[in-house]
Amino acid sequence: MGLFGSIMNGVTGAATGFLMGGPVGAAAAGLNGIVNGGGAPGGGIGNIAPGTDPTLGISQLANRAYEGNNLLMQIEQLRHQSVLQAQSQQFNDVQDEKSEQMREMNTLRTVAMKQREADDKIVKEFIKTAGGE
Secondary structure (H helix, E strand, C coil), X not given: CHHHHHHHHHXXXXXXXXXXXXXXXXXXXXXXXXXXXXXXXCCCCHHHCHHHCCHHHHHHHHHHHHHHHHHHHHHHHHHXXXXXXXXXXXXXXXXXXXHHHHHHHHHHHHHHHHHHHHHHHHHHHHHHHCCCC
């Protein structure tokens, strides 16, 4: 069909487009007819046809490389999140242990204060009974 067929497809598309959408429709449909062949097999400019597009393989290869790189970045992000979660858990465990030790120290301090109060009472009673008051 070649270039003449492409031009004919453009003229046919332009005529159809003019009837459907005026001058703008004629321009759009005419360009579509030249580039895509108006839907006819083998029509259109050969190097732009989907079956012979030389950039299609390169584009697909670039997409695969991009997707592979994206997958590697997601894996790295998951590893990073896992490490951060482990560090966070270790920090929380240390803080929990520290809090428990502080509670134990406060309890021991409270018991020691109660013991001192009891000892003071005993000393006061001893002084009373020993004849001091």
